[in-house]
Structures are given as structure tokens and as C-alpha cells.
């Protein structure tokens with residue numbers, strides 16, 4: 210049959226292009242830039258005006274020049290920290306998904322496993338990091354384990370929530386069609402869980418970085434495998450505060466970069482259907 | 492899970508439908524004093540007895556909350572009766588979905604997958620079929636099913652881009668694509684405008700006639716029930732039960748002329764009166 214409303218092609222009314230200042234993408238870039246620059250200028254002005262010594266609180270320009278002076282050292286450390294973070298993040302994603310799938314399979318698995326998942330979450334990483342470092346021979350492996358433990362919980366709990374939050378109507382449909390377990394998982398549960406899973410990933414990516422930093426603080430490894438945390442420790446001992454800030458800037462950049470990559474991934478996978486990733490439509 | 496045992500079907504008990512479609516009539520579904528009490532204590536159904544005949548178009552009508560959806564879900568084996576039992580006859584007492592009986596259910600809500608486009612949502616019905624089912628010309632069948640509900644142009648849209656009534660029509664297309672012989676529809680056209688609804692009603696009459704479908708149809712519209720049905724069950728609420736029934740012995744397939752006939756108006760008046768009685772019966776306290 211012919212739908213009466215679809216007979217004539219509906220005229221696509223395009224919104225008038227807004228002036229640059231009111232455009233969404235411009236505001237998104239401009240607003241944080243303005244805030245950031247203002248803060249930097251204020252910071253610089255305060256440091257110079259009150260003549261605060263570098264070893265107490267360096268001005269942005271001091272930090273920048275330190276960053277350039279120690280570029281080789283710092284970027285070597287950045288690479289190491291990044292590697293630990295990424296390994297831990299990948300491991301946490303894998304383990305988190307497996308645990309979540311296991312837990313939703315049966316009520317008994319949930320009762321048996323979930324308390325330990327919570328235990329994992331509530332135990333402070335600084336408290337168990339020394340133990341892990343003693344037990345595990347390879348330092349870099351022990352750092353990866355620390356970071357994985359920190360990053361694991363949001364992935365497990367979000368994936369479980371996601372796998373459970375399936376539209377009951379669709380569950381009925383699949384049951385009526387007598388779909389198998391695997392089929393229901395692949396076609397229904399995993400797509401439904403995706404928004405929750407990705408939100409978990411976004412939190413965990415930041416946590417993996419925190420775990421990597423905290424682990425290294427406790428381990429205090431130097432030499433070839435020194436990460437950014439070690440540079441902070443070291444510059445603290447040597448009262449090279451601008452270097453400390455420079456390392457800090459790199460950690461912050463790393464965290465922001467991870468967050469943006471995860472946001473982009475979320476947008477890529479969900480942009481076309483899920484509210485959380487869709488642009489606001491007025 | 493209720494164990495379904497073979498029960499000899501007593502044909503003398505079975506109501507014969509004069510206006511039924513051609514062919515040998517035997518019940519496809521037999522509901523024997525089914526009760527449903529939900530875990531929270533709500534009694535949704537009280538001792539419902541119902542035989543659904545092969546090829547009949549049976550409508551359920553009644554006040555909101557009288558257990559129509561519950562009854563349909565029970566027939567689709569999605570809800571277990573607390574008491575009593577349901578028999579599905581496919582030449583013998585077998586469960587729904589087994590050889591010979593193909594069931595499609597249009598729920599009260601569209602229940603589409605929000606992450607999949609319209610055509611993928613319709614294809615789901617075929618994707619979930621058993622191995623060995625006919626999977627030829629899938630694309631053509633999807634197109635035909637969408638065309639039937641007037642949505643061929645929207646095959647590549649996402650459900651969120653459609654209106655409520657359009658989503659419901661996608662759900663109908665999904666139900667029709669795998670050629671069921673038992674069709675359960677829970678207020679499928681409730682969200683549609685009168686004009687579109689009448690058109691789809693006509694399509695449904697033709698379709699169920701051509702394919703010799705057995706249809707169970709829930710509606711709140713008296714006109715729709717009279718136009719479509721060979722038999723109408725009027726239900727009462729608190730607790731949900733069958734109040735009365737009305738046989739519409741008008742030959743099939745029906746067309747627009749029937750809608751304008753004095754007989755149609757008379758039947759609508761009859762049904763309206765029965766529905767009023769059922770509503771009063773359902774609320775003794777008021």
C-alpha cells in the first residue's frame with residue numbers, strides 16, 4: 210500500500226548556516242582555548258609580578274623551556290608510561306569482558322564472583338602495589354598488573370549492566386523465535402551492552418594511566434625503563450620543579466588524548482543510534 | 492514448565508464457526524481454564540476457556556488491563572499460566588514453533604533494535620529462523636514486506652528517525668515476512684491515524700484470507716473488530732475473564748462495502764452494548 214504521507218518527497222529544510230561564532234564546533238574549540246589561555250596568562254603574570262622563585266612555583270614559560278631542554282628524556286619516559294597504560298588497558302578490557310560474560314551466564318557465578326570484583330575495587334592500589342612488585346619479578350610486568358587492577362572494575366560492572374539492560378520486549382521476541390544462547394548474545398545482548406561497555410572503557414582508560422603512574426611511584430624504577438612518574442620523583446629529589454611540572458603536563462596530555470580517542474570511538478560506534486553519542490538535535 | 496500431555500480433543504465441545512473460512516476446522520489452540528496470577532499478586536486472568544479454530548480471525552476486545560496482552564503472551568508461550576493449561580494443536584499436541592505451525596507476534600510496542608536500520612530489523616525474523624529454512628531472495632522479501640506497510644522508502648532509516656506509527660508498521664512487516672500461519676497482533680494499529688488504519692485493515696483482511704491465517708487480534712476499536720473478525724471475544728476486567736462473544740457471520744474477504752452496510756452498523760451497536768456490559772461487570776465497586 211502507499212503511505213499517504215510519503216507520496217510526495219518531503220522537502221528537506223536545511224537550517225540557515227549560523228555565523229562562525231555561534232557554530233557548535235567553533236565554540237567547542239574556542240571556549241576551552243580562551244579559558245586555558247586566560248589561566249596561563251594569569252599564572253605567568255602572578256609568577257612574574259610577585260617574583261616567585263622557580264623552585265617554588267615555576268611560570269608557564271619556565272615549564273615550557275624545561276620541557277624543551279629535557280625533551281629526549283621526557284619523551285622516552287612518556288613512551289614507557291604509554292606502553293604500560295596501553296597494555297594494562299587492553300588486558301583490563303579482555304579480562305573485564307570475560308568476567309562480565311561469565312557472571313551473566315548464571316546466578317551462581319554472579320553470587321560467587323561479584324564480591325571479589327568489589328573487593329578488587331575497594332582495595333587501594335597503593336596498598337597492594339608493593340606486594341605485587343615484590344611478587345612479580347619483572348618490574349614492567351608488575352606495573353602492568355597494578356594498572357590492570359585499577360582499570361578492571363568499571364569495565365566489569367558496566368558490561369554486566371549493559372548485558373542485562375536489554376529491552377524486555379526484544380528478549381521476548383528472541384525467546385519466541387527460539388533463538389539460541391549464542392545468537393541472543395551476538396545479536397541482542399552485545400549490541401545492547403555496547404553503550405555501557407564504551408562508557409566503562411572511557412573511565413578505565415583514565416584509570417589505567419593512574420594505575421601505571423601510581424605503580425611506578427611505588428616501584429621507583431630508574432634507568433632505561435623510567436616512566437613519567439619516575440621523572441617526577443627524581444625532579445622532586447633534585448628540586449627541579451619546572452621539570453616536575455613538565456612531566457606533569459605530559460601525563461595530563463596523555464590522559465586527555467586517551468579520553469579523546471575513547472570519545473571518538475564511542476561516537477564512531479554509537480553515533481548513528483544511541484542518544485549518548487548523538488549530537489543534540491533541536 | 493507445564494508438561495503438555497496429549498488430551499483427546501472433544502469435538503462436540505468445540506464451537507463450530509459458521510462464518511469461518513473454508514477447509515476443515517479444528518482448534519489450533521485450546522486454552523483450558525487458564526489462570527494467571529503475577530508474582531506481585533495481580534490476578535490478570537481468571538479461568539479463561541477458549542478454543543481458537545483453524546483459519547478464524549479472532550479479536551479480543553475489552554477494557555484496559557483486562558488481560559488481553561497477557562492472554563496473547565500465554566498463547567505465544569512467553570508467559571506460563573499459573574493454573575490450567577494451553578494446548579497447541581499441530582495435528583497433535585505439540586509446542587508452538589514445531590513443524591507445521593509458524594507463529595508471528597506483533598507486540599503492543601514496536602520492539603525494534605535501535606542500532607539496526609529498518610531493513611535489518613525486518614530481516615531479523617529471517618535471521619532467527621532455523622537452519623534449512625527458505626532463505627532465498629531475502630532482499631526482495633524485505634522490500635515486499637516493507638512495501639506492504641508503505642515503508643519501502645525508509646528501508647535505510649534508523650528506528651529513531653521514524654514516527655511511532657511507522658515503527659509499529661516496521662514491526663508488522665517483521666511479523667509478516669516469514670509467512671506465519673498463526674498471527675498474534677496486540678493493538679498493532681493503535682498508534683495509526685484512521686485513514687492508514689483502514690488501509691492496513693483491508694490489507695490484513697486480504698492477507699489472512701489469502702494465506703489462510705489464523706489470527707488473534709487485540710484492539711480497542713469496535714469498528715475494527717467488527718470489520719476484521721469472524722469472532723469477537725469481549726473480556727471483562729478485575730480479574731480478567733471472558734465476558735461474552737460475538738460471531739460475525741459475514742462472508743470473507745470483506746471490502747469497503749461491508750463498512751458502509753446497515754448490518755455493519757447493527758453489529759457495531761451490538762458489540763458496543765456488550766462492551767458496556769463487560770465494563771460494568773468488571774468494576775462492581777463503582
Ligand SMILES: Nc1ncnc2c1ncn2[C@@H]1O[C@H](COP(=O)(O)OP(=O)(O)OP(=O)(O)O)[C@@H](O)[C@H]1O
Nearest residue numbers: 529531533534535554555556557558559560561562
Ligand atoms: N509483568 C507483570 N507483573 C505484574 N502485573 C502485570 C504484569 N503484566 C501485566 N500485569 C497486570 O495484569 C493485568 C492485565 O495486563 P494486560 O497487559 O494483559 O492488560 P491489557 O488487557 O493488555 O491492557 P491494555 O489494553 O491496556 O493493553 C493488569 O492489571 C496489569 O497490571
Ligand SMILES: [Mg+2]
Nearest residue numbers: 559560599677
Ligand atoms: Mg495490552
